[in-house]
Amino acid sequence: MKVQPTYAVVVKDLTVAYDQNPVLWDADFYAPAASLTAIVGPNGGGKSTLLKSILGLIHPATGSITILQDSYEHKKDVIAYVPQKNSVDWNFPITVFDVVLMGRYKYLDWMRRPKAHDKDIAYEALKQVNMHEYANRHINHLSGGQQQRIFLARALAQEALIYFMDEPFVGIDTTSEDTILELLQNLKTQGKTIIVVHHNLQRVQQYFDWTALINISHVAIGPTKEVLTLQNIATTFGQSTMLETLHL
Amino acid sequence: MIGTCLVATVNGMLGCFTLLRQQSLIGDTLAHATLPGICIFFLLLQQKSFLILLGGVCSALLGACLFFVITQYTHLKKDSALGIILSFFFGTGTYFLSFIQKLPHAQKAGIHKLLFGNASTILEHELIVIALLCCGILFFILQWWPELYISTFDKHFSHSLGIHPIKVDIVFLILLAVTITLSLHLVGIVLVSSLLVAAPLAARQWTNNLHILMILSVIFSCIASCLGTYISSIAPHIATGPTIVVIISCITFFSLIFGIQGYLHKFINKRKMMYQIKEHTMLKNFLLFNERDTDPLKLHDIKALAAIGKKSTNKILKSLLQKGYICNPSGTMWGLTALGLKKLQPYGKKISL
Numbered sequence: 036m037k038v039q040p041t042y043a044v045v046v047k048d049l050t051v052a053y054d055q056n057p058v059l060w061d062a063d064f065y066a067p068a069a070s071l072t073a074i075v076g077p078n079g080g081g082k083s084t085l086l087k088s089i090l091g092l093i094h095p096a097t098g099s100i101t102i103l104q105d106s107y108e109h110k111k112d113v114i115a116y117v118p119q120k121n122s123v124d125w126n127f128p129i130t131v132f133d134v135v136l137m138g139r140y141k142y143l144d145w146m147r148r149p150k151a152h153d154k155d156i157a158y159e160a161l162k163q164v165n166m167h168e169y170a171n172r173h174i175n176h177l178s179g180g181q182q183q184r185i186f187l188a189r190a191l192a193q194e195a196l197i198y199f200m201d202e203p204f205v206g207i208d209t210t211s212e213d214t215i216l217e218l219l220q221n222l223k224t225q226g227k228t229i230i231v232v233h234h235n236l237q238r239v240q241q242y243f244d245w246t247a248l249i250n251i252s253h254v255a256i257g258p259t260k261e262v263l264t265l266q267n268i269a270t271t272f273g274q275s276t277m278l279e280t281l282h283l
Numbered sequence: 284m285i286g287t288c289l290v291a292t293v294n295g296m297l298g299c300f301t302l303l304r305q306q307s308l309i310g311d312t313l314a315h316a317t318l319p320g321i322c323i324f325f326l327l328l329q330q331k332s333f334l335i336l337l338g339g340v341c342s343a344l345l346g347a348c349l350f351f352v353i354t355q356y357t358h359l360k361k362d363s364a365l366g367i368i369l370s371f372f373f374g375t376g377t378y379f380l381s382f383i384q385k386l387p388h389a390q391k392a393g394i395h396k397l398l399f400g401n402a403s404t405i406l407e408h409e410l411i412v413i414a415l416l417c418c419g420i421l422f423f424i425l426q427w428w429p430e431l432y433i434s435t436f437d438k439h440f441s442h443s444l445g446i447h448p449i450k451v452d453i454v455f456l457i458l459l460a461v462t463i464t465l466s467l468h469l470v471g472i473v474l475v476s477s478l479l480v481a482a483p484l485a486a487r488q489w490t491n492n493l494h495i496l497m498i499l500s501v502i503f504s505c506i507a508s509c510l511g512t513y514i515s516s517i518a519p520h521i522a523t524g525p526t527i528v529v530i531i532s533c534i535t536f537f538s539l540i541f542g543i544q545g546y547l548h549k550f551i552n553k554r555k556m557m558y559q560i561k562e563h564t565m566l567k568n569f570l571l572f573n574e575r576d577t578d579p580l581k582l583h584d585i586k587a588l589a590a591i592g593k594k595s596t597n598k599i600l601k602s603l604l605q606k607g608y609i610c611n612p613s614g615t616m617w618g619l620t621a622l623g624l625k626k627l628q629p630y631g632k633k634i635s636l
Binding site: 128129130141189 | 303425426428429432433435436437438439440442443444445446487490491492493496
């Protein structure tokens with residue numbers, strides 16, 4: 036008998052509209068605990084909107100969202116978010132280390148100053164993504180891949196249970212992508228849940244154990260091997276993508 | 284002078300966030316928005332009182348609310364919203380000012396001094412109120428420091444941490460409205476925004492570190508404010524506000540040109556980099572010539588090097604000679620040294636004729 040997994044995140048009948056245009060319509064989503072979950076779909080399919088709705092950054096018109104059987108408000112301390120790169124001001128006068136230290140925000144005491152322990156954790160997070168040598172560098176003097184890695188380090192510094200990442204691999208070379216995905220798999224073995232919006236179907240098949248195909252609504256959700264079929268991909272992306280992915 | 288320093292400190296710190304949040308024009312708008320409130324409170328009180336500044340705060344807060352509502356709930360862009368609010372409030376204020384000027388005791392009210400500032404008109408009890416409010420604002424900024432700088436840097440991430448961006452915007456606008464009203468005695472309605480913007484802008488040219496930016500901004504603001512107040516006190520016909528603004532503007536222009544992030548530094552660095560590229564290209568030319576030769580250290584005539592080199596071949600060769608990458612054993616003949624060959628190792632066999 037198949038054991039039903041415990042779900043870390045459950046979304047039911049989510050509808051989000053911008054100026055009366057539906058971006059998500061009756062969408063479901065669920066991610067098992069201690070899994071590496073991919074949210075895959077075409078541009079404008081509602082992937083980022085789904086993520087932002089779960090995090091309370093966007094207010095949905097309808098639907099229910101639970102995180103670890105509770106609301107986001109009660110669980111936000113155990114959640115880490117890696118937003119898209121373009122939401123940041125890259126000319127801000129701040130170093131790489133200071134960005135990662137932001138991940139320790141919820142541990143600040145009444146003096147509002149990070150302690151030595153927080154700085155150690157931030158440095159350790161930088162080491163995990165191989166960016167510790169750049170700790171004192173200004174964020175504007177980094178490549179796209181390096182910038183993405185410091186966001187990941189910031190999320191690691193939060194020591195969360197669930198990680199949400201919105202297109203973290205944009206502009207990253209294949210080698211760096213593999214390194215980061217191995218790091219995410221390592222987090223999964225520690226019992227963390229990682230939910231990633233990703234475009235590369237090959238990488239999804241290689242690294243992710245749970246996948247949700249989204250295009251305005253959910254197309255298929257489940258174990259990657261069962262979900263990433265040619266039929267489902269065609270329904271989500273259209274015929275041309277199906278032909279490109281025939282070698283899957 | 285104490286009041287001046289405190290007000291300058293608050294402006295320097297808050298101005299940094301105004302600059303980083305790209306909301307520099309809001310300061311100007313809120314400053315102009317204080318005028319109707321000041322005039323209305325004077326007409327109600329019928330005497331000069333520190334309480335008329337309370338009217339300024341209320342009026343500025345109303346302007347801030349309007350700005351918030353317009354930008355959140357309409358499609359109007361920020362600069363358009365600021366333009367409408369500034370012109371409406373200042374126009375209304377000027378209308379009330381025309382009533383006040385007809386009153387017999389209008390000159391004693393000193394309202395016209397609020398247009399361009401006059402620090403010498405601050406009384407002792409007013410100074411105490413200003414000092415307390417400034418300390419309160421500073422305490423608040425320090426307490427809200429993480430929220431302010433995280434939400435300024437990355438709005439979405441800060442929201443995910445539970446720092447609601449709208450809450451931060453509201454708090455920031457309130458702090459700004461109070462700070463601007465406190466600064467009216469010093470710089471005046473017309474020029475107060477420059478105190479908010481110029482000092483952080485000058486400081487930004489010297490550092491890429493947020494804490495040092497704050498400190499420098501406060502220092503520049505205090506220098507300009509204290510100097511301006513002193514000059515205004517020894518020459519009463521000179522208004523404080525314009526004097527302060529001229530001094531801080533000079534500091535800003537100086538920083539824009541000579542600062543570490545300024546134009547001159549960037550120009551010099553760019554020239555250095557271009558020169559290094561020319562030197563490197565010249566070294567690689569030696570490699571090009573030597574590719575078909577068994578002797579990598581073979582000498583070449585300067586005319587041959589100049590033929591494929593860029594301009595200022597002589598100057599570049601002399602620079603490379605000083606660094607030990609090439610040698611010049613006789614007149615016009617030049618060759619690579621072992622050190623030069625070692626420098627070119629990464630380029631190996633990549634260059635070919």
